[in-house]
Amino acid sequence: MDRAAVDSKIRELIEPFNKKGVSLKDETTFVGDLEFDSLTVMDFVAEIEDEFDIIISMNQQAEIENFGQLIDSVTKLQG
Amino acid sequence: MSEDSGAQNSGDLFSKFDDIIAMREGLLASGVEDPFNLVMEKVLSPTRAICNGRETILLGTYNYMGMTFDPDVIDAGKQALTDFGTGTTGSRVLNGTYQGHKECEEALREFYDVDHAMVFSTGYLANLGIIATLAGKGDYIILDIDSHASIWDGCAMGNAEVVPFKHNDIEAMEKRLKRVPEGAGKLVILEGVYSMLGDIAPLKEMVAVAKRHGAMVLVDEAHSMGFIGENGRGVVEQAGVIDDVDFIIGTFSKSVGTVGGFCVSNHPKFEIMRLVCRPYVFTASLPPSVVATAATSIRKLQHAGNKRGHLWENSKRLHKGLTDLGFQLGTEQCESAIVAVIMPDLERGAGMWEALLKEGLYVNLARPPATPANMTLLRCSLCAEHSDEEVSTILGMFERAGKATGII
Numbered sequence: 001m002d003r004a005a006v007d008s009k010i011r012e013l014i015e016p017f018n019k020k021g022v023s024l025k026d027e028t029t030f031v032g033d034l035e036f037d038s039l040t041v042m043d044f045v046a047e048i049e050d051e052f053d054i055i056i057s058m059n060q061q062a063e064i065e066n067f068g069q070l071i072d073s074v075t076k077l078q079g
Numbered sequence: 080m081s082e083d084s085g086a087q088n089s090g091d092l093f094s095k096f097d098d099i100i101a102m103r104e105g106l107l108a109s110g111v112e113d114p115f116n117l118v119m120e121k122v123l124s125p126t127r128a129i130c131n132g133r134e135t136i137l138l139g140t141y142n143y144m145g146m147t148f149d150p151d152v153i154d155a156g157k158q159a160l161t162d163f164g165t166g167t168t169g170s171r172v173l174n175g176t177y178q179g180h181k182e183c184e185e186a187l188r189e190f191y192d193v194d195h196a197m198v199f200s201t202g203y204l205a206n207l208g209i210i211a212t213l214a215g216k217g218d219y220i221i222l223d224i225d226s227h228a229s230i231w232d233g234c235a236m237g238n239a240e241v242v243p244f245k246h247n248d249i250e251a252m253e254k255r256l257k258r259v260p261e262g263a264g265k266l267v268i269l270e271g272v273y274s275m276l277g278d279i280a281p282l283k284e285m286v287a288v289a290k291r292h293g294a295m296v297l298v299d300e301a302h303s304m305g306f307i308g309e310n311g312r313g314v315v316e317q318a319g320v321i322d323d324v325d326f327i328i329g330t331f332s333k334s335v336g337t338v339g340g341f342c343v344s345n346h347p348k349f350e351i352m353r354l355v356c357r358p359y360v361f362t363a364s365l366p367p368s369v370v371a372t373a374a375t376s377i378r379k380l381q382h383a384g385n386k387r388g389h390l391w392e393n394s395k396r397l398h399k400g401l402t403d404l405g406f407q408l409g410t411e412q413c414e415s416a417i418v419a420v421i422m423p424d425l426e427r428g429a430g431m432w433e434a435l436l437k438e439g440l441y442v443n444l445a446r447p448p449a450t451p452a453n454m455t456l457l458r459c460s461l462c463a464e465h466s467d468e469e470v471s472t473i474l475g476m477f478e479r480a481g482k483a484t485g486i487i
Contacts, residue, residue, distance in 0.1 A: 039452060042224055046245065055258045057219075057240040 001052075003075045010071060013051060017044050026068025052078055102425075111429045112436060114444040124148055125336075125464045130441055136469055136476075138459045139443035143416050144305045144386055145464030146336030146376045155375035156368040163367035171198075172353060175364030183374040187341055190377050191312055191327065195349040198341050198370065200362050202301055202330030203229040205340030207236060208358030209297065209326060210268065214239035218264035221255050221289075223247065223280070225273050225451045227299065239266070246273070246451060249284050256292040265294035271314030272302035275450050275458070276409030277417030279307075282318040290323055297326040302415060305334035305380040306387040306463075331373045334380060339365050339373055386463035390416055393461045393470050400474040405487040409456065419445075420457040420477075427484060428455035434480035440473060 001009070011024060017040055018024070022033055030036045036044065045056055048070075054077040056064075064070050107113060112131065121129040125145035126137050146152055159179055169175035180198055187196035199205040210233030214220045218239040222230060225246040234241045242259075244251040252267070259265055267289040269280050282298065289296045300313030308316025313329075315321040325346060331339035342352075353359060365373075398413035401420060409419030422428030425446050432444040435457070443458040450456055465473075481487035 037453075038448070042243065042245075046251065049258070050254065053258065055219075055240070055242055055255060057242050058234070059240055 001075070001078060003071060006052075006075045006078075007071045009051065010048065010067075010074065013047050014044065024067050026066065026071070028067045029065050030067075030070075031065070048074060054078060106425070106429055109426065109429070111433045114429055114432050117436075117441070122147075126462050126469060128441070130436070133436070133439055135436070135439050135441050136465075136473060137441050138461070138465075138473060139441055140462065141302070141333040141460050142336060142462050143302075143390060143460065144334040144336065144380060144383060145462045146334065146379070149336070149376065149379065151379065152336065152372045152375045156372040159367040159371035165368070166366045167364045169363060170360055171364045172360050177364075177367050177370070179367045179370040179374065180364060183339075183370040183377070184341075186374040186377040187343055190310075190381055191321075191343045192310075193327075193343045194345045194347075196341055196343045197349070197352060197356075197359065198339060198365065198373075199359055200340070200365055201338060202328070202332060202340030203232075204358040204362065205328050205330070205342050206230050206299065207233045208356040209328060209342045209352070210234060210266070211237035211358070212352065212356045213237075213295075213297075213326075214264065214266045218266065219259045220266050220268060221252060221259075221294065222268040223252075223270065223273075225275065226268060226270065227274065227301075228449070230268055230270075230299065247278070247280055249281060249288060252285060253288045253292070256289065256294060259292075265289075265292065267294045267296045269296070269298050270302075271298055271300040271307065272415040272417065274302050274417060275445060275454075275456060276419045277302075277415045277458075278410045279303075279314050279414045282314050282320050286315075286318070286320040286323050295325040296323065297328060298324050299328045301328070301330045301333055302417065304329050305383065306390050306416065311380055311383070311387065331369075331376075335373050335376045337369050337372045337376065339369060383463075390461060390463040393463070393465050393467075394418065396467075396470050397459065397461060397473065400470070401477060404474070404478050404481065406477070406481065416461045418459045418461070420459065422455040422457060422486065425455045427486065428457060431480055431484045431486050432457060434484050435476060438476040438480055440476045440480075 052074055064073055117130055119128040119130050125142045125147050128135055128137055163177055167175040183198055184196040206229035214237050216238040220234055220239045220241050222243055223246055224243040242255050244255050272279050286296055298315050303313040305311040307313055315324050326342055326344045329341050331337045394416045395413045398418050407421040445456040445458050447453045
């Protein structure tokens with residue numbers, strides 16, 4: 001899947017977690033803009049992992065602050 | 080997905096704690112006694128103390144087997160103080176291994192029927208040391224999301240990739256194991272009893288899945304030692320998987336009744352951990368009196384069938400009694416000696432906690448982030464020394480406090 005396809009798939013997956021309907025740009029942050037708490041992060045990460053059949057370890061999650069970084073990481077992790 | 084930080088930092092390194100300072104002030108402003116600053120002025124027995132000036136029944140101590148005042152255990156401690164002094168002033172690998180440390184490890188090997196036992200200065204250090212040392216760069220740790228802080232800190236201290244899965248979810252665990260790159264080392268970390276809700280892990284299935292995927296398995300049995308399983312070896316024994324588990328972590332600060340931690344294993348190379356495990360090497364060993372009390376207590380726990388039976392009766396009775404009163408509990412059935420009562424929120428939880436304390440009952444108030452799903456819990460842990468009458472008294476206290484605070 002190329003970056004654009006990953007982007008649109010993750011937009012789909014994030015919908016139920018994006019309770020306030022924040023519009024998503026590459027620089028949208030998960031903790032700040034989307035107000036994800038640690039439980040939401042866990043559920044959301046699990047959804048992405050299952051959809052793309054990848055592992056996003058806690059170590060990798062620590063490097064991902066915004067939507068664009070997530071798309072980049074998932075695009076790369078599918079490898 | 081890291082926390083946002085630093086933006087509002089004016090140079091005071093304490094500003095990151097402003098939220099928790101405000102939360103605590105808000106709680107105390109409501110007039111409630113500080114739940115995190117209780118002082119026991121006098122301890123009368125494993126189940127009674129004078130707390131903040133009141134005689135109180137203790138129902139939140141993890142002193143499951145009531146060994147803290149056992150006369151044989153106390154005598155062993157006194158004798159060791161007389162014979163070996165107050166402390167070792169040294170690391171286990173330098174001047175800090177006394178006869179008592181070896182005897183304590185011998186008692187553990189017999190208790191668990193294993194080849195190797197390594198005693199740490201606390202249970203926290205046992206998890207920290209074993210996990211951080213075992214799983215290195217390029218290895219994968221697959222662990223339950225509700226794992227204890229000492230397990231998470233062990234993960235954070237090491238260099239392995241850390242992959243959590245949903246609590247007690249066998250399928251979620253297996254999916255993650257399948258995705259680990261070929262050839263990478265794998266350590267699965269589970270707990271026998273999860274201390275927040277008192278629920279147990281489906282270890283029979285989980286250990287089988289972990290082994291099928293070639294992972295080593297570590298199980299923390301802090302909250303089961305002495306009373307779960309035929310010989311009190313924990314949920315691993317009850318589930319019939321003790322021989323498939325590579326490492327069991329435990330503590331002396333619960334059923335054993337003192338302080339300290341340990342890891343037992345049959346791995347043929349296990350003894351090398353004594354040289355490479357930093358939380359074992361770079362801290363002082365336990366005082367001689369502590370290892371003497373631990374060894375005596377462990378040996379007595381091997382033959383504590385009656386106490387074990389009474390602890391289970393107490394736990395089941397409290398669980399059923401609270402359910403019948405209308406409280407919402409962490410588990411549907413009684414699975415361990417922990418009974419967790421779910422509170423609607425922190426404010427009302429603190430109110431109920433205080434009402435119980437005024438009735439003369441101490442339980443643990445547990446709040447996020449220590450709790451799963453942001454719950455506020457009143458956590459009760461039973462002791463084999465609670466009498467039938469005390470359990471009845473406790474239920475009466477819960478009923479009155481619950482009605483007074485509108486929880487039931």
